Amino acid sequence: MPIYMDRHDIPKEIKAEHVAQMHQEDLKVEHLYGCKGMTYWCDENRNTAFCLIEAPNKKAIQDMHDHVHGEYPHDIIEVDKNIVESFLGRIEDPEKAKDTKLNIINDPAFRVIMVIETSNYLNRLEGNQFSVFYQKFHNSVLKTLKKFNGRIVKNNNNSYLVSFKSVTDAVLSALKIQYKFKYVTPKFDTESRKLKIALGSGIPVTNKNNLFEEAITITTRMCEVTKEQLIISSEVRALYESENRNITIDKKLIRTLKPSEEKFLNHLMDYIEEIWHKPSFNVTNFSKDLGYSKSQLYRKLINLTGKSPNSFIKEFRLHRALDLLHKQKGNISEIAYESGFNSPAYFSKCFFEKYGVLPSRYIQQHII
Known part of the structure; x- marks a missing residue:
């Protein structure tokens, strides 16, 4: 069966003991919904709790929680238990909690x-x-x-x-x-x-x-x-x-x-990841589509990246082209055009200026 992790945003008055009680109630009826509670995390400071549950589907988890305490999860995602363990260090209850009756786990997943x-x-x-x-x-x-x-x-x-x-x-x-x-x-x-x-x-x-x-x-x-x-x-x-x-x-x-810089960074990257491969993409529509004047965008990019808009676009394309080369997603000409360059010759020139090696030489060194 797949494994899911859900998130509950809990009121400030709800403490780790209350979450432990709700978890115990879930365990009493989980068999009715084909679920198996593996463990949970509770963070009193951030008012969040996360449950790791083996279940046939997301609906079974929602129905189980609703049956017991009416607390629908705010989000549920399917997860790989090995990845969960890599991030959080466990996929079952901590040793110190296993021998206690109520099994209170005040352990943040942050x-x-x-x-x-x-x-x-x-x-x-x-x-x-x-x-x-x-x-x-x-x-x-x-x-x-x-x-x-x-x-x-x-x-x-x-x-x-x-x-x-x-x-x-x-x-x-x-x-x-x-x-x-x-x-x-x-x-x-x-x-x-x-x-x-x-x-x-x-x-x-x-x-x-x-x-x-x-x-x-x-x-x-x-x-x-x-x-x-x-x-x-x-x-x-x-x-x-x-x-x-x-x-x-x-x-x-x-x-x-700064928070404002984080917001700009996400706005910038969400946009450029959609448009970078189009040859028609240039600085004019770059600033216009982001809602800035050319001078505003220039200042923001220089402050964040140290690069002008033109340099930023070119280096982003080169970075993606390098990844495509490494994954052998096509020959040099195909990758040049796919990365938004107008010609393989110009692509090779830019690639050499950036990495100090021609694309053909890079392939010989790291792939073939």
Whole structure:
């Protein structure tokens, strides 16, 4: 049977004990609806609760909750239990709660999400250099994440997606990974050594389709788009400074994205992800469609990305083209046109200027 996670937004007066009682009532009747409650998370501070349930479908979960206490879930998504465990650390009740009669679990499902990317640098490396570098970097990252209780949800040669329960652990881990990066990279070509780290946060179930999708989306965009090497959301900063009363975020080391900047970033990326591949897409309709003048858009992009609108469009297309090349989604000419470039020759020229290698050479190094 599929596994689902639901979200309940609970009133302030409802505490962990009340949620535990409702969970026990669910367990008494779950067999009537073909369901099996696996565990739950309760966050009194954020007034949310999340249930992990094996069920035939979403309706069975709704009917079960309605039968017992009339508390319909605000959202339900289907999940992979391995992914749930990677993010949240468990898929069953905590050991300390198993032997108690009421089984009160005051355990938030809120997590800090870390995205690490090194693609701009790694894609320049020869194959054998890449393998040596990656192994050193991976070992360094693993050691740091273990020290600061980070859980790797997903990783490949170029990126990591990591979950933290503690905001302080996440920030300290990011600073440590950044510090150690220079000691594991090759001594040559030092100007190309690139590492981007972003920290966002959120809850596992929103109105999106996937676990932590909302938090992952904004954090990934922060990592890929902003010009700083280490960037955090305004919420992460507030939580960090709340946990560490006498310590503030060092602006020289970490950029905090303001709420208005986060909103602009999402607006920008939602739009460009729809339109980037069209050759007719240009700066004029870019600013007009976003609702800004050319000068306003220029200032906002420079502040956020360090790039002009023209450069931003071109580099976004190159980034997508690189991904298509790596996944072998077509030959060079096909990918050039699919990425919005007017000719394969111009595409190859731009690709070389960005990555220091021709598309054909990149394929030989990393794919064939």
